[in-house]
Amino acid sequence: MDPEAAKSAREALDLAFHMSNILDTGLDRHTVSILIALCDLGVNPEALAAIVKELRKERLPVSSLHPTPP
């Protein structure tokens, strides 16, 4: 890639990362870049979201957020 394209790509990535931070998605920059690439390839965003959710879920039992029922 030529530097121009690289620069614009970096800028786009920055913007996207900012947006995801505002929306509080908890995604880091590397993940965002992978997701951008996947969306560009035409993958269904809902599917990607589901994957992210699923794979993250395995974290949830570790950090249990739900109080036990009274």
Next chain:
Amino acid sequence: MDDEEEQQKLPDLVKALIHHLLSQNLPPNSQPLNPNSSQFQNSLRYAHRILTSHLTPSITPDAAAIAESIKRRLATEGRSSEALSFADLYTKFASKATDVDNKWALLHLFNIISQDRKPAVNSQSRLDASMLLPNLTISDNNVRRRIENKGWEDGVVVLGRDPRNRREVAFGEYVKLVKEENDVTEEAMVTDVLYACQGVDGKYVKFDNENNDYVFLDSIRVSRATTSMVHKLCGLGVLFKRVIGYIDQSLGRSPVEDVGTVGQAFCSALQDELSDYYKLLAVLEAQSSNPIPLLSETVSSGNYLSLRRLANWLAEPLVKMRLMADLVDKCRVLRGGAMAGAIHLHARHGDPMVHEFMKRLLQRVCSPLFEIVRRWVLEGELEDIFSEFFIVGQPVKAESLWREGYRLHDAMLPSFISASLAQRILRTGKSINFLRVCCEDRGWARAATEVATDTGATARRGGFGYGETDTLESLVDEASKRIDKHLLDVIYERYKFKEHCLAIKQYLLLGQGDFVQYLMDIVGPELSVPANTISSFKLAGLLETAIRASNAQYDDPDILDRLRVKMMPHESGDRGWDVFSLAYDARVPLDTVFTESVMARYLRIFNFLWKLKRVEHALIGAWKTMKPNCITSNSFNRLQGAVKMQLVSALRRCQVLWVEINHFISNLQYYIMFEVLEISWSNFLSEMEVAKDLDDLLAAHEKYMNSIVEKSLLGELSQSLYKSLIVIFDLILRFRSHADILYEGIHELQARITESSLSSRDQKKTRKQLNDKSAEEGSWIADGRKALTQRAGEFLRKMEQDLDAISKEYSSLQEEFISQLPVQQHVDLKFLFFRLDFNEFYRRVVS
């Protein structure tokens, strides 16, 4: 970028994503993730499954709209500054990031992830309406997830996390129950049903030959709902087996007992319909390999095939298959036109789909029939190897070709062809065959090609089939019009039908008066001897003489050739009069009209007319002898007064009787000759003018003959009249012989008297002259005058008595005859009655 590169990038990217995400999950101080661990592979597979099942997004790919909705959401959450900065970022992103194509996808992705994460981060106390509404996707695990995540955090539903747990528990128990009840998974059952729909036994569902049904094996336990559903769907399989069985059976038969062309067309049409069905089954089978999601199991696939979905798909084929199975059952024993008619009856259905289907089927099925019709109507060829057509032909001799060669076979007549149309078709083909065989005419081919070009039938064979009965009708009408006209032309011109009819009338019905008179004159004396002594050659020679002597000699020699004498079979007591008759030889093709039975009727009429003519001839002969009234004038002056009176009265009686008889006979003759024969003939002529085809001609001729027979007292209703008439005829002939005797006697007497008177005056002069004559008269002269008178008196008395007897008998017979006339059925006989009794003489006598 290349496609291949892209395709290669995708799995790599996915792997990288997973790696990264999982790495994030690990506690901070564990080993780095091994890409080949089973956990990783599981996750990878799982990720792939998710990717392949979510193929279409549920929202429109509109980035601006998504951005808007995000902004609004942020604003309503109270994070308005963030909303503004988001909007700012978005505009920059939208303008700057030119190599990111699916911006909307990215935004949507962020949206979903952020929304998912929100309840995990936030507290659980408030409900966010905006979270609930846009998340209406079809995928049920998403919904489930969201429900799980949100947990119905309403002020009212203060169940907290419980509902979700209970729900889960309930679902889990349900799944366990389902698994326990059914030994077989739903996918296996679906596969089995699909097999059954093709007539093949599945693993768990077998065909039961007794009940003609598909049943589960007894060893398998399934819930009742499933059983009934499977049963219903396998009904399709049963119908399918029926249809396929019929097709195989029909196509596999030996050519001897073949179903015929119509049956074959039917089978091929069914096979076409079935090919559509097979296509559907193929698609369904492809889909059935997708696993079916059962509640809360970790399966998510979109195009799966459950029993319910299968039922939906198979609904329409079920209707069609039922139709086909019904038809197959109906047509199992039928063939040809009957089959087409039976299917047509089924086609009268209100449902448009059924109607369309049947119409398609019938078009295929009826095409062989219509082809046969076309060939028959245009070429006269009956190509019907399997006897499916409604016209059957049988080999007959040439003269009965028209009447019996072809007939309609009603069992094979399909119901959409009306009877009159069938008659017309029959007649057209018959005419062509008739022309070809009997008339040896080739001109009909020209007429047929004209028809073909007119209706364009040869050009577009396909456009003329079922559902277009008017095309068929117009074709048949055109063909029949031309062929009939051609046939009639041939009959009239080449075979001179009218001339022959006229000739028959002239000769057999005694229309040619001078010929008949002459014939009677010559043949009469020959016929008075017993029948077995007459030689027909002599009679034939006499016939020739008669022809040559009368106007008949100017007739067409071909016609005269056909006229000959025929001696009827006679018994021992018959005289020549009873067996003599004329015959007319009608050859092919006219003997279609003048068949044996028709000629026999002509002969009967001839017989009657001949008898009548004979009586008339006898009467005229008697008149000839009676006419010279000079008998009464001078020669009997010498007789005594008494004898003279007797003589006069005898003569007078004879003459009166003769006049009466003559009145009767001449009126009867007039009635028969003019009111019966001529009128019927003119009716027949006028009907011949308007006759359009040979059937019309035959009917007209029948009518002609019937009217003659009825009116001339030869029918069954007038049997008694006819008998009394014959008796009258016999009596008249006896009268004639008596009259002859009387006049002969008178002549002798006259001769005696003249001779005796002469002899008294001039005996010497005339004796020599009379000597030659007197040889046989010896007895009279010798007796002298007195004896002469006495003998004369006796003779005359006897004659008078005889004449009295005859006249009494005659009047009684005549009264009987006349009294029977008014009660006859035929109205024309009333005219005869009127003529005979115009001054009510007889009525007075009778009453």
